[in-house]
Amino acid sequence: MAELRPPIESGAPDPMPYMHPVMVKNYGKWSFHSHPKPGVLYHRAESGDEIWTVKAGTARQMDHYTIRELADIADQFADGFVRFTARSNIEYMVADGSKVEPLIKALNDKGYPIGGTANSVSMIAHTQGFLHCDIPGTDASGVVKALMDELYDDFVKCEMPNRVKLSTSCCEINCGGQADIAIIVQHTKPPKINHDLVANVCERPSVVARCPVAAIRPALVNGKPSLEVDEKKCICCGACFPPCPPMQINDPVHSKIAIWVGGKNSNARSKPTFHKLVASGLPNTAPRWPEVAEVVKKILATYKADGKPWERMNDWIERIGWPAFFEKTGLPFTKYHIDNWRGGRANLNASAHIRF
Amino acid sequence: MAKQMIDTPNLDELEKGPWPSFVTGLKRLAKDNDMMVDLMGQLETSYQTMKGYWKGGTVGVFGYGGGVIPRFTELKDENHKPLFPEAAEFHTLRIQPPAGMHYTSDLLRKMCDAWSETGGSGLIAFHGQSGDIMLQGCKTEDVQKAFDKFNDMGFDLGGAGPALRTSMSCVGSARCEMSCYDEAKALRTVINNNLDDMHRPSLPYKFKFKFSGCPNDCVNAIQRSDMATIGTWRDNIRVNEAQVQDYYKHHGMNDLVNDVISKCPTKAVTLVSSDKFKASATVSAANLGDGNTLCIDNKNCVRCMHCLNVIPGGLLPGNDKGVSILVGGKGVLKIGATMGTVVIPFMKLESDEDFEKLNELARNILDFFAENALEHERTGEMIERIGLTNFLEGMDIPVDPRMIKEPRSNPYFRSDDWDEQVEKWNEYKQSSAA
Numbered sequence: 001m002a003e004l005r006p007p008i009e010s011g012a013p014d015p016m017p018y019m020h021p022v023m024v025k026n027y028g029k030w031s032f033h034s035h036p037k038p039g040v041l042y043h044r045a046e047s048g049d050e051i052w053t054v055k056a057g058t059a060r061q062m063d064h065y066t067i068r069e070l071a072d073i074a075d076q077f078a079d080g081f082v083r084f085t086a087r088s089n090i091e092y093m094v095a096d097g098s099k100v101e102p103l104i105k106a107l108n109d110k111g112y113p114i115g116g117t118a119n120s121v122s123m124i125a126h127t128q129g130f131l132h133c134d135i136p137g138t139d140a141s142g143v144v145k146a147l148m149d150e151l152y153d154d155f156v157k158c159e160m161p162n163r164v165k166l167s168t169s170c171c172e173i174n175c176g177g178q179a180d181i182a183i184i185v186q187h188t189k190p191p192k193i194n195h196d197l198v199a200n201v202c203e204r205p206s207v208v209a210r211c212p213v214a215a216i217r218p219a220l221v222n223g224k225p226s227l228e229v230d231e232k233k234c235i236c237c238g239a240c241f242p243p244c245p246p247m248q249i250n251d252p253v254h255s256k257i258a259i260w261v262g263g264k265n266s267n268a269r270s271k272p273t274f275h276k277l278v279a280s281g282l283p284n285t286a287p288r289w290p291e292v293a294e295v296v297k298k299i300l301a302t303y304k305a306d307g308k309p310w311e312r313m314n315d316w317i318e319r320i321g322w323p324a325f326f327e328k329t330g331l332p333f334t335k336y337h338i339d340n341w342r343g344g345r346a347n348l349n350a351s352a353h354i355r356f
Numbered sequence: 357m358a359k360q361m362i363d364t365p366n367l368d369e370l371e372k373g374p375w376p377s378f379v380t381g382l383k384r385l386a387k388d389n390d391m392m393v394d395l396m397g398q399l400e401t402s403y404q405t406m407k408g409y410w411k412g413g414t415v416g417v418f419g420y421g422g423g424v425i426p427r428f429t430e431l432k433d434e435n436h437k438p439l440f441p442e443a444a445e446f447h448t449l450r451i452q453p454p455a456g457m458h459y460t461s462d463l464l465r466k467m468c469d470a471w472s473e474t475g476g477s478g479l480i481a482f483h484g485q486s487g488d489i490m491l492q493g494c495k496t497e498d499v500q501k502a503f504d505k506f507n508d509m510g511f512d513l514g515g516a517g518p519a520l521r522t523s524m525s526c527v528g529s530a531r532c533e534m535s536c537y538d539e540a541k542a543l544r545t546v547i548n549n550n551l552d553d554m555h556r557p558s559l560p561y562k563f564k565f566k567f568s569g570c571p572n573d574c575v576n577a578i579q580r581s582d583m584a585t586i587g588t589w590r591d592n593i594r595v596n597e598a599q600v601q602d603y604y605k606h607h608g609m610n611d612l613v614n615d616v617i618s619k620c621p622t623k624a625v626t627l628v629s630s631d632k633f634k635a636s637a638t639v640s641a642a643n644l645g646d647g648n649t650l651c652i653d654n655k656n657c658v659r660c661m662h663c664l665n666v667i668p669g670g671l672l673p674g675n676d677k678g679v680s681i682l683v684g685g686k687g688v689l690k691i692g693a694t695m696g697t698v699v700i701p702f703m704k705l706e707s708d709e710d711f712e713k714l715n716e717l718a719r720n721i722l723d724f725f726a727e728n729a730l731e732h733e734r735t736g737e738m739i740e741r742i743g744l745t746n747f748l749e750g751m752d753i754p755v756d757p758r759m760i761k762e763p764r765s766n767p768y769f770r771s772d773d774w775d776e777q778v779e780k781w782n783e784y785k786q787s788s789a790a
Contacts, residue, residue: 004418004500009555010512011548012523015454015540018463019530028529028538032599032669043531044669051531061492063381064468064478071461071468082464084457084482086524086575093531111376127485130402131395132427132448132492134410139402141378142370149373174688175485178579210732212690239689245411252406265579267571267586268662269621272578274693286403287369310615310666341692 020081020093022051038158039114040100052100053091054078056112057123057148057155060088061131061141069110077103087123087165089116113156118163121154121300125167127175135241136170137185137255138284143168146288147183150297161307161316164300165265171249172237178263180313181296182275185284186258190234191247195221202227202244210239257282257292261299262314273314279331295331302329321355359390359442366403367396385478391493392477394440398431401439415447415496417503420555423450423513424499445495446477450488450514451506452522452547455540456530457483466509474502486564487524487575488514512551518732519557520722521564523547528569528587534664535569536587536677537705543567545711546585546718553722560729563722570673571661577685577696582735583721584682584696585705585714589674592654593640593663599670600642600650612650616666624656625663642670678704679714683721683747684736694736699748701758724750754784 016024026045033043041053059066070090074080078092078099085091090112092103104114116122124147127133129140147166148155154164167176168183176182198204204227208216215233219226227247229240238249249255259282263275278299282291306328307316317325326333339347361383370379382399386392398409415426425448431439438444453459467489472478477493484490489511494502503513514522523546526532528539546565553559566577569587577584604612617625633641633649640652652663652671664671681703682696700717704710721735724747729738739747748755771777 005504007417007419007503007555008507008512009551010507010510011551011554012452012512012544013454013510014544015456015458015530018454018458018460019456020458023530028535030529030531030533030535031596031672032533034668043533053531057376058482059376059378059381061378061381061479061481063385064472064480065384066376066381067464067468067480067482071464074461074464080461082459082461083527084453084459086483086487086526088482090482111374113375125485130399130408132410132425132446133408134412134427136402136408138406139399142367142403145370145373145375145377145379148375152374172688174693177485177576177687178693206731210690237688250407255406263579265573265576267573267578267658267660268665269619269660272573272695274579274695284406286406287366308614309611310619310662 018081020051020079020095022049022095023093025049035118035158038120038156039104039117041117042097050095050097052094052097054094054100054103054107054114055085055089055091055116056107056114057116058088058090058112059141059145060123060126070112073103073106073110077106085116087116087125089123113152115156115158117158119158119160120156121151121160121164121166123155124148125165125176125179127168127170129170133170134245135238135250137187137238137250138170138257139286140168140170140176142287143183143289143292147293147296150293151300154300160300160304162310162312164303164313165263166296178265178275180261180263180275181299182260182263183292183296184258184260186256186280187236187238187249187251187254188256188281189251189254190229190231190236191238191240191249192251193227193229194246194248195224195226197246198226198244199224201246207240207244207247210243212237212239216240252284255284256280257284257289259292259295259299262317264312264314266312269310269312269315270318277337278325278329280336298331299329323355358388359393361386361393362397362400364396364400367400382479389478390442391446391495392443392479394443395446395477395493397440398429398443401431410446415499417500417513420513422516422519422555422557424448424503425450425516426496443493446492447494447496447499449491449494449499449502449506450484450486450516450522451491451511452514453483453487453489455523455525455543456527457487458530467506470505470509471502474498474505476502486514486522488522513555515554515557515562517557518559518561519555519563520547520550520553520559521562522554523565523567524575525567526569526574528567532569533669533672534572534587534661536589536673537569537679539567539569539587541711542585542679542705542714545715549715550719550722559722559726561732561734563725563735565718571659572665578682579685579693579695580687581685581696582683582725583718584685586680586682587673587677588659588680588702589677590702591674591676592638593652593657594672594674595640595642596670596672597642600667601645603667603670604644604646612644616650616663619662621660621662622656622658624653624658626651626653640671677706678702681717684734684739686734686736690732691737691740694740696736697739697744698756698759699744699751699753701756720751754780756784
């Protein structure tokens, strides 16, 4: 083996060498933007310099041939500079507005959708799923691909009341994050424990400590040190599974999909909000998850028809009230929508404010 | 090479439809890459059984304790031999991107070359949820080689495990008129001065910094980071009257009333007859040219960004810019998701000394977290357990009513030293007035 050298601890690289020269020149000195058409942004600096941005959707998980193709398009039709957004869209910046249309055509010809700006449904923030996660209840890239096929028009047009951000997560840890609509695995059965393995694989006190409802306790099972779960207390969250893989939480039938709405990271108008449960019990049906798509599309169509300009999902629901949300979407309201976690009483209606 | 492709009827379904397909990408790689043939075999199996087959382990590079996500297959036959041996090891290297995720075409190609030449699968994710470039699919024996190559190109591993994590900043100053500070400089100052905590995981749990240039918070800092740095301003909203009039010309009175004025969360925007308008040091005003003047009461503006978003270029952040710092945002485990809450309502972030102050604050919060959090406890959970007051006292940060939504509504506190605390408040008021 060759001699090992210590790493160069260079940390986060300086972006300036990779940034479009017009953006470097006008760094911190921008004064205006507009949205000429879906997928295109226009920015003007105090100096009068202009830059156009064309935004395209990607699969996020990309083979190097695809990345080279995106790089070639940057050289042939743009100025050679790109950036990625937090939702894995690629942005091409050009200093000459006449390059916009040929660039859009080049991207469309290779199958990349142009959109994701302003009042569109942007690309779904997602996680690793079966491809790389050690605890996935479903896939990530596949769910996103299937859903974005269904939401393609909403990505390339900008016809929603305001922007719509989606996320998916393959377990309740919710790595996909808060979103206007979040699609998250919801387990419904306690973990199945392989007692032969627990003692050798799991640090039992830390597993006990992970449980949010103190349902796990050390036990001797078949003469071996193991763990047992009080199944009456268990909320099937799966928190014990990462530190203790023999406590299998994923189940092909009983791991369901839940849908949450109204998360908003921006401070615009209302303070940031967390998403709220609206549906659960949806089947985890690979490879195209049609039941999930149906509910998501129903929610989006209702929001599109009923939301007023600039209302994000949470603003819309805040205005019409939750009863109207369930009525208009036709989604069933159950006892599980009523928050009984700690602090949950703050989410009850402590008033006579009731719409009839 | 050219191992026989495995039938993947489920994955094939994901080649249909208009959105770019990752499966098509995987297949392109699998043509001359046995690791990807077997990876597709395992992935197809997962689609059939709806189960994952990866387990973690310990794989790293010389000198670091984290940054590689090890994955070993658990999909084995009765003799414990992997069913898909070429993908039995499929590790990810997390690489920190340039702040703001800017790339040249040349850099993208060099990354592709480096990844393919060092034994990597050729699969790259731009980017993971923490903001890493994820090089996905590497055997244990190739991990060091791949890292060395990227390290030579000026790139470093990101964070994993109980460690400081890779950070994100919005596009900000590079292309946005809402930007209130140099986001990339702030990110690189805070992260690159604390790399030891990233590369040698020894914190109670993960710690994330995120940097958004304005309260639109495009990188989701308040919800997703332990310490969120959000750009803001103290003085008046700047007005470009011509641009406001241009908005008004195109949209008219109905949109101005419904989309701007009535959506202001604190009713700080009003319409005044121009002949009755009186200029004030704290009011931003735009004459609409039709006898009406749009007025913004900056003393009551909470910097929510809404009116600036609706009239871009017409309404802009003020000149006295800086940042608000919120602490304690996190995801679900264990107590439920928590938002970051204000600990520094405003600090300037322009001079080198300002950035050094931000760096010191970050270091102090990291140190307090390292000392006081329990194992597997995030900053937000620690603050929930000990109370914000204890955190502030530990950090020597004075209390400020901008940190709360409302005062407590229960009498369960002991206040022997009330008078001393009043004295502290008076001193704080005097010092901030100075």
